[in-house]
Amino acid sequence: MIDKSKVAVIIGGLTASSDEVTALAFKGRSNTVFIGEKTMGKTTSNMVVTLPFDAIMPLSTGYDCDRNGIYYKQIPPDVIISKQDNFDDLLQDKNIQEAIQFFNKKIIS
Template sequence: MAAPSARYLGEGLAYMAVPEFTSDNNERQIALAGELQTLIRQLDTEHTVTGWVVDLCGNGGGNMRPMLAGLGALTGTGTLAYFVAGRWKKPITYREMVASVNGRSQGARLSPAQPLRRPASPVAVLIGPGTGSSGEVTAMAFIGRPATWLFGQPSAGYTTANNLFRLPDGAELDIAMVNEADRPHRVRTGPLVSDELVPAAPAGAADATLDAAASWLRQPAPAGKW
């Protein structure tokens, strides 16, 4: 699995790339969440950050809990999204450095994080066809946060939660059982569509999605419209 990365872009902008994470191992979950938390803290401590980029373009999914726990300083606390089936609804929450579903946490339990020096700073979230499943839930967790905007191409469209059934012959069947909804309770079916659609750049060309996000963040007072 690829490791998360971060860098300072200059002009007050910080960049975080969050790859997919497929392990259910408790120690690995805690390690990933802690690494994300440390990267955010370092950027916020070493620079005067006025805007954040969260790149999920290569996040194909896996285990969302350590992703959400590690990014909690940026998403904020409380209910971030929901699993939904008819009138049945389970909240996906982040509180006290624990990401949980319906009040049940699994791994990714950390000591309290250092708050951002500017907690209301705008966040640009990058998505694309490589953003799938739990990567899409992680992107969805930012929808409804003030001063937040999604950039890029439509995501993969795996916006469901699955249940794994083991068959008598040893085979496994993974079935999509529920849909997902954002903080404003809007059920999201199929691909997530960015607030600003950015065509894919040719191979070797500059990252147009990152450029569009950086341009938005440099505005005097960028704000989301949710």
């Protein structure tokens, strides 16, 4: 039953790195909507390489993709909402309002 539950993922330009990988885990899932703006585009797998003379270098070794093997340079929203955040009153935040509307819609199987 939980795999059929609705999920709203709010993303934006500051959604990066591990946040994007977490969002990607939901991409392609049914009853899931992405709301907001494109993510930053830092979906890489990284490691630290030790170099001579005690130098180190972060190295990107791969790109992360969604459950269907699709890679996104930036994760796009399904519903675009830009610059209508309200961190002081979340019920006035347009992203939150869109998520509430999504949750209130009846699931069509």
